[in-house]
Amino acid sequence: MVPSRKRVKLPPWLEVAKPRLIPLLLATTLGGMALTEGWPLSSPRLVCTLGGGALASAAAGVLNCLWEQDLDARMARTSGRALPSGRLSPTSAFIGAIACTLTAAMLLVSGVNCLAAGLSLLGLCSYVLLYTALLKPRTPQNIVIGGVAGAIPPLVGAAAATGHIGLGGWWLFALVMVWTPAHFWALALLLKEDYRSVGIPMLPVVKGPVVTARAIHRYGWATVLLSGFGIWALPSGGIFYGMMLLPFNGRLLQMVNRLGSDPDSLPGAKGLFRWSILYLFGICLLLVLSRTSQASLFDQQVWSLVTQLQTG
Known part of the structure; x- marks a missing residue:
């Protein structure tokens, strides 16, 4: 249990x-x-x-x-x-x-x-x-x-x-798609005996924890890589989003790697499951915060600093 x-x-x-x-x-x-x-x-x-x-x-x-x-x-x-x-x-x-x-x-x-x-x-x-x-x-x-x-x-x-689906909407759709397997398979590792008892072919039941942990690792990395494209998907505040994203991705990779090193660890699976929820909440919060005037000002200041450094 x-x-x-x-x-x-x-x-x-x-x-x-x-x-x-x-x-x-x-x-x-x-x-x-x-x-x-x-x-x-x-x-x-x-x-x-x-x-x-x-x-x-x-x-x-x-x-x-x-x-x-x-x-x-x-x-x-x-x-x-x-x-x-x-x-x-x-x-x-x-x-x-x-x-x-x-x-x-x-x-x-x-x-x-x-x-x-x-x-x-x-x-x-x-x-x-x-x-x-x-x-x-x-x-x-x-x-x-x-x-x-x-x-x-x-x-x-x-x-x-807007009345239509733009690039940003499709990007977040894709991000949630690649986030979902790692999130759900972490839960399935916790509940694999329940699924086995009723014949539901969840990945941990069919392939076992080791294969599942490897799959979670792949989708975890895919999530991290795809999340970075939000910098360009946002109409404004992309630099702010990108910088604030780093600790979220760092923690996600840490949890994924920890589970990969010990696929049978229920605490590892449980920790990843819980963090993956906070991760997606955090991404959405960052997207909203990135559209504020403060985030736009931050982007302008960063670009100004970069320009000054380039011109010497």
Whole structure:
């Protein structure tokens, strides 16, 4: 059993919405916004985008729980969840998911634009149908392909800000895609016996910890390398972003290398999993901070200093 902190018991209707996943999805949505010339958004548009995104994510979480309720009932770790334990009926959960989906669509169409609404619903469908139903039970590469669902919020943010998806939005989409395997496989190392017990072919179950740690190492380095392109993806504040990025990447590589040297270490996997969450939050925070006037002034001062040094 993996040690974990005691969690607050949520009401059944809220538990199935997986609210702990929503803040990071909204953070990447904000990151997608900050990468556009449309930043900052008006308050109504911002609220509608984040509200619609949160509701779409909640709907996806509920539908995921509905699809996997039989699997959850067979695992000790998840058998006490709202649906397998009977604390919430499948009918009530399904009605809630439909209500969240319709409300999200209404908010995004009326308060933002159709592109943002369509992308948000695409993210919902890709999580439930592509990842949960199709890939997760069939291939150890499920999260590599299925990670597209978690990478769509930056596109929603970019679309909300400008009505189209620019280079910055696609860059953050790609970054989340390459970040996801290392993040999720670290968790899968902790839960591999649970996955094995129900026949889910996660990479640690199929290939073992050593191969998984090597894969995490590759994707960790890919994340670090790709994160640097944010310097050019940002409309302004790129130098500030690049300098503030260094400690985040240094810590990520440290955690990845530590796990690589001891693939069977549960504390190493747990530490990497937790840090990877903070890492992505940090990237999105840096993107927002890089669009401030102070960051732009910092960039100007750096360029001025470089020019002075070049001219002697």
